[in-house]
Amino acid sequence: MTQTKELVAINGHISKPEDAKISVFDRGFLFGDAIYEVTRSYGRILFELEAHVDRLFKSAEQIDMRLQMNKAELIGHIYSIYKKLDIDNVFMRIQISRGQGPIGMSGKIPQSVNEVIYMYPFVPIDSSYYTKGAKAFVTSRLRNSKRALDPNIKSGNYLNNVMAFIEGEKQDAFESFMVNDKNHITEGCTSNIFMVKNGVFITPPSDYDILQGITRKIIMKIAPRIGAKVTEEGFDLKTLQNADEVFLTSSTREIVPINNVNGRSWDVSRFSLTKKLTEAYKRYIEEYCESAQKTHPWK
Numbered sequence: 001m002t003q004t005k006e007l008v009a010i011n012g013h014i015s016k017p018e019d020a021k022i023s024v025f026d027r028g029f030l031f032g033d034a035i036y037e038v039t040r041s042y043g044r045i046l047f048e049l050e051a052h053v054d055r056l057f058k059s060a061e062q063i064d065m066r067l068q069m070n071k072a073e074l075i076g077h078i079y080s081i082y083k084k085l086d087i088d089n090v091f092m093r094i095q096i097s098r099g100q101g102p103i104g105m106s107g108k109i110p111q112s113v114n115e116v117i118y119m120y121p122f123v124p125i126d127s128s129y130y131t132k133g134a135k136a137f138v139t140s141r142l143r144n145s146k147r148a149l150d151p152n153i154k155s156g157n158y159l160n161n162v163m164a165f166i167e168g169e170k171q172d173a174f175e176s177f178m179v180n181d182k183n184h185i186t187e188g189c190t191s192n193i194f195m196v197k198n199g200v201f202i203t204p205p206s207d208y209d210i211l212q213g214i215t216r217k218i219i220m221k222i223a224p225r226i227g228a229k230v231t232e233e234g235f236d237l238k239t240l241q242n243a244d245e246v247f248l249t250s251s252t253r254e255i256v257p258i259n260n261v262n263g264r265s266w267d268v269s270r271f272s273l274t275k276k277l278t279e280a281y282k283r284y285i286e287e288y289c290e291s292a293q294k295t296h297p298w299k
């Protein structure tokens with residue numbers, strides 16, 4: 001196959017995105033009965049791929065889905081597909097559905113999982129979001145509770161998030177945040193949230209209805225490198241609006257300062273701790289890539 005810029009691989013079979021097809025009986029399509037992960041690469045290193053694969057396996061375990069490969073095999077498989085592309089910075093999504101079978105809820109379906117890998121050139125968000133900030137909207141929508149559908153299962157069932165996102169989109173928001181039954185903020189549709197108050201980073205607790213974001217975890221690890229403390233603490237919209245700085249985190253967008261939450265605005269050029277943290281995060285990315293380069297299955 002000639003080197004290409006984008007592809008979709010279905011169960012290892014590579015095709016052009018427009019030719020990639022999956023059955024209408026696929027359980028991901030029918031019920032959102034699927035799990036997924038997203039990351040990006042920096043110079044051909046897929047950032048924190050091991051952590052994403054770990055989380056994928058945890059998601060599979062929680063929904064009783066049996067995967068075909070072990071973690072090391074899956075990492076090798078993803079890189080073997082990346083090898084077909086001649087681009088340094090790629091967006092990568094892996095989505096695994098329970099497979100296809102007769103319409104119905106049974107977990108005992110005749111065919112095995114369908115694994116789809118999407119890879120295409122990484123397109124960053126507009127750079128002005130990093131310098132001027134992004135607008136956010138706290139919706140009244142409850143995040144799925146752990147007992148209903150644990151947000152730690154990164155499932156293909158994102159209707160909860162899609163509906164919150166659409167609500168915020170109508171307010172011209174870049175990201176919408178969902179709440180819990182105490183009206184405490186949980187997380188964004190595809191991000192985690194932090195605020196800064198009196199020099200301390202505060203983020204909703206891990207036992208809230210949130211996805212334990214990989215970027216969130218890195219931030220908790222590196223905050224001490226800039227001499228800052230992080231605490232996990234619940235907060236509502238009013239408390240958030242009283243924060244000194246606010247930002248969201250995700251694997252593809254990294255750290256995005258928030259300049260407005262439900263009408264309360266901030267001048268993000270004054271977000272001194274967010275700026276320091278962003279520099280520390282960039283250094284962390286470099287360190288990760290340097291160390292991955294040495295042990296990397298790519299070669």
Ligand SMILES: Cc1ncc(COP(=O)(O)O)c(C=O)c1O
Nearest residue numbers: 190191192211213214215250251
């Ligand atoms: C609901 C939700 N929360 C948080 C995140 C951020 O997670 P990560 O930092 O692992 O990308 C995502 C990412 O897609 C998400 O979908």
